[in-house]
Amino acid sequence: MKDLEKRVLEKIEGSHMRPRGRWRFLWKNRLFQIIYFIAIISGGLATSLIIYLMVNNDWDLYQQITDNLFNFIILTLPYFWLILLLLLVLWGYYSFKNTDAGYRYQPLKILLFSLALSALLGLIFFKFGLTENIEDRLAGSAVYQNLNLTRALAWHHPEKGILTGRLIKIENDYSFILETPDKKDWRVEIEKTGPTIAREHLRLNNQLKVVGYITGANIFRANEIRIINNSKKIYQKQ
């Protein structure tokens, strides 16, 4: 079989074959490592938003909409961020598997490790206040609002004293119009004798949660107004 060596070497020389450049293999490995890193960082951001939204879930109000805490949690979980986190972890897993050493690790270990790393980063981002900035920037986006529609709808029970919606018009110091998740316009009124709402909190497209009662057809009197997903009170009836 000396022929085999001769045949192969002749083919190599005849076709002017040369070994592919080392950079090509190094870069492929490096690229997958970078993608994994991006997936984990993004997973960390998603986790931080999950933590932020659950911490600021207005737990003091839940009994107004349901008696069952478990049901409340299921209704208000941030599904968009949970699904995104899952997809990012899977993306990270795929990238890790394609690195040179990726095959050495069991799939479950890679997934759990990636999830743990994202969770740790998420906690760090949350602790350092990065998440509030992100949520603020996203809150005004119609796309983001649509993605969080189930959460908004879960809270929207005007008959039970809670109204949620997007600020679409400021009529005066004592009333404004919200577009609710079911695409209806509601006027929200506050006491004319009490304090007004600071204008910096009333920006168009802000998502608000109003605690109060119905006073007429699509008219709601506010006792309390909060920025949704933030629990920040911007108005409290005296």
Added chain:
Amino acid sequence: MLDPADYSNLNDEIIAEKSLKNTEFFGILMTRYKSKLLSYILKISDITAAEAEDLLQDTFIKAYLNLNSFNPQLKFSSWIYRIAHNEVINHYHKNKNKVSLDYNLSPEIVARLINNYDAGRVLDQSYLAESIKKALAAMDLKYREVLILKFWEEKDYQEISDILKKPLGTVSTLVSRAKIRLAEELKKNNFKY
């Protein structure tokens, strides 16, 4: 061509490095691995000897083209076995023909296999060898290949992991399951042990 005997003191990894600058060194690697790889290809695939030689040639060409991808942290043999394995898998997906498999079932290899079972009495070696051949032919490729690598090629679990690009734990599980499958196939062929 360089005489392989002149470089017998150099390990595969050094020869591979030299091959990047001088293809004749690659010839030495081919001489060292051609028999082992041809035998391996024939054992895990259901192809003729002629097809196996073609596959072997493709393996060596691929190995040459990808020499710069060889990671010195691995053994060279694991790396080139991996290329041969991938070529067989690619060929298997393209041509799913069934041809009889040929195994060298020397008494040493049979003994190695049987030592893994509680076979206190192995009476008829030739009958046993024939039963093992039938049993292997009936097994899935993923089980057959780990048995071949472990008992014929005498690779350890780490090497098998590097060749098949599977975690160590998975290799261990595959070997265990392969032995169980082999035992089941042997029972089907009325071999009692």
